[in-house]
Amino acid sequence: MNEKKLRISAQIKDIATACDFVVAEAESAGLDERDAHHCQLAVDEICTNIIEHGYGLADDERFIDIICQKYDNRFVVQILDDSFPFDPLGRTDPDPTSELEDRRIGGWGVYFIKKMMDELTYDYSQGRNRLTMVKRLKSKTGLSENTRKPLEPTPILVSSYPNNNWSIAPSGRLDIASSRRLEAVVVKELGDGHRNLILDMSKVDYIASGGLKILVSLWKRTRDQRGDLILAGLTPSVREVFMLIGFDLVFTVFKSLNEALANHKFNSK
Amino acid sequence: MLDFNVSQSDPVTLIEASGRIDSSNANLLGDALSGVIDEGHTQLVLDLSAVGYMSSAGLREIVSALKKLRRASGDLRIAQPSPRVVEVIEMSGLDSEIQVFASQAEAINSY
Incomplete structure (x- = not known):
């Protein structure tokens, strides 16, 4: 699949457009509904972070680029922005087992991304933040080594x-x-x-x-x-x-x- | 679009949400929940059957409302969330803190 690119202005109201774009590309790359939802949620969460923390709210002079590509059995989504250099993956994860009162309010978006996507890479080059997220396509024959996260060892x-x-x-x-x-x-x-x-x-x-x-x-x-x-x-x-x-x-x-x-x-x- | 329908099924207050819940409108969910709580209602059921998508922004509002209610010896229980919404709730581990029911009636009768 050729590279497909969408540019949205850095505004919360425009994230839904990015979501629709990613779902359409994910589905045409062959991801099932659940995996396409993971990609949508990942794009939603990271764009929200960039706009709320990177750019400051409602900055319509700035934009975010979303690039989708299918590469072998991998659906690759790149998110590029030119706010200050910030590695979203560097933050400590919230604890899903924490009790209600101790629950962290923020930080769940990136945590979800880490749980849902198969590969994540952050880099900063030419004045732009780039987060590369990969969702692997499930093999129909089950031959692929890497379609799911490993389970706990089960008894034989x-x-x-x-x-x-x-x-x-x-x-x-x-x-x-x-x-x-x-x-x-x-x-x-x-x-x-x-x-x-x-x-x-x-x-x-x-x-x-x-x-x-x-x-x-x-x-x-x-x-x-x-x-x-x-x-x-x-x-x-x-x-x-x-x-x-x-x-x-x-x-x-x-x-x-x-x-x-x-x-x-x-x-x- | 995100809409809410609030109704009373004593002693329970039922909030039925419909639409997509994300960072652009999660504050509306927060407002709907606080509105009900501020009126003194503490036994809430949030019906999510018509919500096909919810991001962490929605979860955040649910957690704040839940904290507020628990301090007032009340509760917020969720009725018939879609599979995608269940996944988000489970990913955050919130399923161990909040009661989720397969039907609206079960959620209401759980009080």
């Missing part, structure tokens, strides 16, 4: 079933970090002599390319030890990734853990 549950079958159930995102934890669990099970492994994927809503690689290495490792690692209960987004890269041909996959337990005959008892 191991359960034993008849015939020395074992299920291992990770949950949440399977990225490099969580796959390494999964790897440790599988290695431990193999060390304990458990070779009939069913990876219950029903609680995994996202798998990153790093996670896929580790999955293959675990499968090989299990096979090398005369065991097998099969998969069960792929969620739609994970299944889509699997089909896309042909993993469905490599792994034995069952619709659910119960189906795998009922139907799969492992070689070793």
